[in-house]
Amino acid sequence: MPRAEDKNNCLKAYRLLVRGTVQGVGFRPFIYRLATRLELKGYVKNVGQGVEIYLEGGSKCLQRFLQALKDDLPPLARMESLDWQEAEPEGRDKFIIDRTTSGKSFVFISPDIATCPECLKEIETPGERRYRYPFTNCTNCGPRYTIVSKLPYDRKSTTMAHFKMCPDCRHEYENPLDRRYHAQPVACPQCGPQLILLEARSRKPENKPLDSAIKLVKEGKILAVKGLGGFHLICDPFNLQAVQRLRKIKQRKVKPLALMARDIKAVSEHGFLRQAERNWLTSTRRPIVLLKKKKDIPGIAPEADTLGFMLPYTPLHHLLLKELRLIVATSSNRKDAPIIKDEAEIGSDLCDFILTHNREIAMRADDSVMSIVRSKPLFSRRARGFVPFPQKVPDSLKSKARILAVGGELKNTISIYKDGYVITSQFLGDLDDYENFGYFLETIRHFKSLFDFKPDLVISDLHPDFRSSSYARSLGLPHYLLQHHFAHVLAPMIEHQIPGGDRVLGISFDGYGYGDDGQAWGGEFLLSDYTGYKRYAHLDYLPLPGGDAAVREPWRMALSFLFKAFGRKYPRLKSLQLIPAGKQEAVIELIEKRMNTSLTSSAGRLFDAVSFLAGLAPEKIEFEAQAPARLEAAASFAAPTARTYSYLFLTDKLPYRLDFSPAIREITEELARGQAPGLIAIKFHNTLARAIVEVSLLARQEAGIDKIILAGGVFLNRILLEKAEYLLNKNGFKVWRPIYYSPGDESLSLGQIAYGLSLTAK
Ligand code: ZN
Ligand code: ZN
Ligand code: FE
Numbered sequence: 001m002p003r004a005e006d007k008n009n010c011l012k013a014y015r016l017l018v019r020g021t022v023q024g025v026g027f028r029p030f031i032y033r034l035a036t037r038l039e040l041k042g043y044v045k046n047v048g049q050g051v052e053i054y055l056e057g058g059s060k061c062l063q064r065f066l067q068a069l070k071d072d073l074p075p076l077a078r079m080e081s082l083d084w085q086e087a088e089p090e091g092r093d094k095f096i097i098d099r100t101t102s103g104k105s106f107v108f109i110s111p112d113i114a115t116c117p118e119c120l121k122e123i124e125t126p127g128e129r130r131y132r133y134p135f136t137n138c139t140n141c142g143p144r145y146t147i148v149s150k151l152p153y154d155r156k157s158t159t160m161a162h163f164k165m166c167p168d169c170r171h172e173y174e175n176p177l178d179r180r181y182h183a184q185p186v187a188c189p190q191c192g193p194q195l196i197l198l199e200a201r202s203r204k205p206e207n208k209p210l211d212s213a214i215k216l217v218k219e220g221k222i223l224a225v226k227g228l229g230g231f232h233l234i235c236d237p238f239n240l241q242a243v244q245r246l247r248k249i250k251q252r253k254v255k256p257l258a259l260m261a262r263d264i265k266a267v268s269e270h271g272f273l274r275q276a277e278r279n280w281l282t283s284t285r286r287p288i289v290l291l292k293k294k295k296d297i298p299g300i301a302p303e304a305d306t307l308g309f310m311l312p313y314t315p316l317h318h319l320l321l322k323e324l325r326l327i328v329a330t331s332s333n334r335k336d337a338p339i340i341k342d343e344a345e346i347g348s349d350l351c352d353f354i355l356t357h358n359r360e361i362a363m364r365a366d367d368s369v370m371s372i373v374r375s376k377p378l379f380s381r382r383a384r385g386f387v388p389f390p391q392k393v394p395d396s397l398k399s400k401a402r403i404l405a406v407g408g409e410l411k412n413t414i415s416i417y418k419d420g421y422v423i424t425s426q427f428l429g430d431l432d433d434y435e436n437f438g439y440f441l442e443t444i445r446h447f448k449s450l451f452d453f454k455p456d457l458v459i460s461d462l463h464p465d466f467r468s469s470s471y472a473r474s475l476g477l478p479h480y481l482l483q484h485h486f487a488h489v490l491a492p493m494i495e496h497q498i499p500g501g502d503r504v505l506g507i508s509f510d511g512y513g514y515g516d517d518g519q520a521w522g523g524e525f526l527l528s529d530y531t532g533y534k535r536y537a538h539l540d541y542l543p544l545p546g547g548d549a550a551v552r553e554p555w556r557m558a559l560s561f562l563f564k565a566f567g568r569k570y571p572r573l574k575s576l577q578l579i580p581a582g583k584q585e586a587v588i589e590l591i592e593k594r595m596n597t598s599l600t601s602s603a604g605r606l607f608d609a610v611s612f613l614a615g616l617a618p619e620k621i622e623f624e625a626q627a628p629a630r631l632e633a634a635a636s637f638a639a640p641t642a643r644t645y646s647y648l649f650l651t652d653k654l655p656y657r658l659d660f661s662p663a664i665r666e667i668t669e670e671l672a673r674g675q676a677p678g679l680i681a682i683k684f685h686n687t688l689a690r691a692i693v694e695v696s697l698l699a700r701q702e703a704g705i706d707k708i709i710l711a712g713g714v715f716l717n718r719i720l721l722e723k724a725e726y727l728l729n730k731n732g733f734k735v736w737r738p739i740y741y742s743p744g745d746e747s748l749s750l751g752q753i754a755y756g757l758s759l760t761a762k
Contacts (some may be wrong), residue, residue: 012059013042013089018069019050021108021390023153026098026139027051027077030645034072035095038065045098046152047408049419056089062503069109075140075284076110080390080421097176108390108421109148112228114286114313118179123315129168129366134210134316135193135359136262139183145388146229147185149362150449155184166191170688185359188194193359195316200224201348207433213355214323220244220354224332224606227314229365229384229426230339231332233351234260236324236570237561242297249350251335255623257299258288258308258367260329262321265310270295270326276375285385286313287377292636300328303626303631310367313385316357331366338429338439339366339445363446364439366428373718375723379742380716381415381756383426386740388450391422391750393757396500397530401760404444404475405752408484408745410624411713414444415749416453422494422753423451427746431467432471441467457760459752460491461487461621463514480759484513486533487525487751488711494754496736500761503529504707504736505536505586505699507724509714510744511551511604511624520544522602522712523658525695527703530758537656537695539606541599545590554617554627555579557585561609562668567663573670575615603688603714606660607631610684613667614677625713631681632717639679644687656698657690671681682719689723695732700733709725710737713744 004304018027023046024497031044031053032524053063066084073079079314119138122130128137137143141477147158155161172180180186187762197209198586206212213223217235222244233250236241237259239581261267264278271291273281280287290306301307310329313319330338332350339347341361343354365384379386403417409431415424425443429436440694462481472479489506495583498504505589506526512673514761515521515530516535523539543560550556555576567589576584590597607628611617616634617627645663667680699705708728715721715737741747 010059011056011089012062013056013087013091014062014084015087016053016055016082016084017047017050018053018079018082019216021078022074023151024144024184025076025110026074026181026183028141028177030074030077031069031417032067032097032176032393033522034063034068034488036135040065041092041095041097041509042091042593043098045100054087054443056092064217065669067093072312076113078108078390080108089257107421108143109153109388110149111385111387111389112143112146112310113284113385115315115318116284119315120318123318125549125688128498130188132319133189133192133211134195134314135185135187135357136315137183137185137337139180139181140179142185143181143228145332145386146361146363146365146446147359148450149446151452153184154412155302155360158184159362160185160187162194162703163187163359167606176294180189187615196341196356198356200346200351200354200653206353209355210319213353214320216353217320217327222249224340224343224346224351224354224356225316225329226343226361227317228358228361229343229367230361231343231346231356232329233332234320234327234329236330237297237326239324240299244711246328246330247299250330250688254303255626256304256306256308257328257489258310258326258369259297259300260310260312260317260321262580263311263326264421266325267291267311268294269497270297271307271309273398274372275370276534277308279623280372280377281309281311282372284370286310287370287385290369290371290380302629303633305636306371306745308369324742336433338366338433355691359525360691363443373721374721376739378716378718379740379746380744381427384741387426388423389740391424391494392497393417393420393494394497394499397494397668397754397757397761399757399762400758401456401756402454403753403758403760404453404474405459407748407749407752408461408734409463409466409468410489411745412440412448412468412741413746414440415753416447416451416455417753417757418451418453422750423447424741424747424750427742437467437756440471445545457756459756461514461723461748461752462516471587472490480756482752482755483533484748485510485521485712486528486757487524487748488513489526489533490530490754492709492711492736492738492742494750495741498707498736500530500758502707503705504709505696505705506533506709506711507696508712510516510712511714513598513604517597517603520600520602522600522604523606525600525655525699527705528709529698530754534700535655535659538601539603539651540657540659541601541737543591543594543597543606544600544602545587545597547598550605551619554612555619556587557605557609558612560591561613561660561664563588563607565664571672571673573613573668575612578619580643603712606716607717610667610680612665614680615671616677616681627715628714628717631684632719634678635681637686637718638682641679641682642686643688645683647687647691649691656695658695663687683725685717685719688720692724693727696733699730706731708735711743711747715743
């Protein structure tokens, strides 16, 4: 009971409801310790909407409790809201953790979290009972999202369910003062998962899995290693033969491979590190961070100006890296298929050995990939460590409806909305692949069970043939279709809590999205609010000769631009000499006769064309955006300049158009004079940034717009993003771009939710 009975510390009682990421993150023991320390009585328990706390005691202690609740949260807990009301004191004699739960849930589950310093110390200390134990974890670290299959979050709902705790682990699990109190994946060598090393072909187990695995990597072997969200393929990055063999297995000739380094020191030998990059690399989320190359490693990322690094995030990785220092760690899927989660999915042709264990993965998740632009993350893939994240929506958009958004087709994600929050899934890959479509369905099922979710309506892309759109149609629910580039614009509007009613100029640059006129859009300036858009300007239309073939073969777009600028007498540039005259003629005919050829305003295709003309793009690409990536890399190595090319801004009628034919003519002249591709690349980036500013200035003059959104996959180009953002800021615009979501098609489902909200908000 409170000691002081005076007016300033009289007996009071409160009932609190905390919402946010409060389960599986040590929240209840934190409350228990805090309340006990302040001599408060009552209970804490999980309820449908979060955590309920009942407290009674001196009013001063209660105030101190509320303050500490805000200031000293456990590292993984996130408080979204705190509601409290005064209650009648019940005269309780102690504080307890009430194990019962009640109510239907929308409780946020934590993402997977990298091994914490305390656990790391245990596995490194001889004599500790978890010395060198690869599955050590606690309330502050370890697997979460990838091992849970339903809520409430307790051991029964995870893939740890069939491991029976030993008395030592149980003691830790049940002691509110222990770091492992109610850590659901708690385990030790006596009772927890075990490491297994298998020869890939015979599946024969090997002795001493950890030591043998380390030895095998040193010998140049390729191993599949089970991590949190799936298997990596790992090998020695300095063994060129092993790296080439890995590339052959993955059918990746040049696409960059990710590296895992023992520590930041090992990273800094090969990549330039600034503070923000260091912070993200060492964060508990452990993404792959792309760093500008300092000392290259042959064969790892031959075409890129960056290397992708991550630090170990499970005890198993730490134990391997202690001996290996640096490894290639690329996701184990075959080309275009989802990341592998069970060893049964691993073909014997995929690796030499399999380092696995008997804790199942409930949900796949790839590693997240980001670079840092102007000190902020720029995600090229958002998955492990960042999913699931409860994204609050602006108050004016809150709706009673439950909305499912199924995204687009390439680099897909799904999103769900209920009770004021959106949850976007991890990167799911391209749905035109049959197995990835299975992953898409698997994820929707998982979300329904994990978040107790049943949709009232569904939103899909406008494209009639996307698999996600047909799936949405098949649900028999009210179904709305949303234009691709408008969805791109809406996603960062939600992320940055732009209020309903505000109008922005959404600059949406990407490879391809189905336009509302049936053409292939991709360089769009959309005057937008949550309810709709007006197409204010776009890159001028131009034939896309051969449809999809023009996406795979950048020279086709190069010809299209040349034909527009010069007609049939286009200059036979050096880069075109690789393409036989007959093939060129066939494409020119497609363009002239408009056969199998839609019109496109795609910024991605403009990059393709310029990259090819400058002699940088391959005849046929290996992966999406390869040609633009080479142009960006060339620009990043070139000496800085502010010079630009000419272009036409056609404002005779709406929508206005940007015609880059003059730029194409200037580029061909420079190439004929033997100009270096790097300078052409940088001048081209400058030109596009200047065009963006020119359109924005006119939108301000004509429509009073001063807010700009930059979105779409083209803004993964760091140079363009940086220049455009800088110039727009300089001209007095407020600029937003996706920070915690990718600007690419991964964010379409979030944008689709925004539209669903605008339809149903009260
Ligand atoms: Zn820990
Ligand atoms: Zn144990
Ligand atoms: Fe897109």
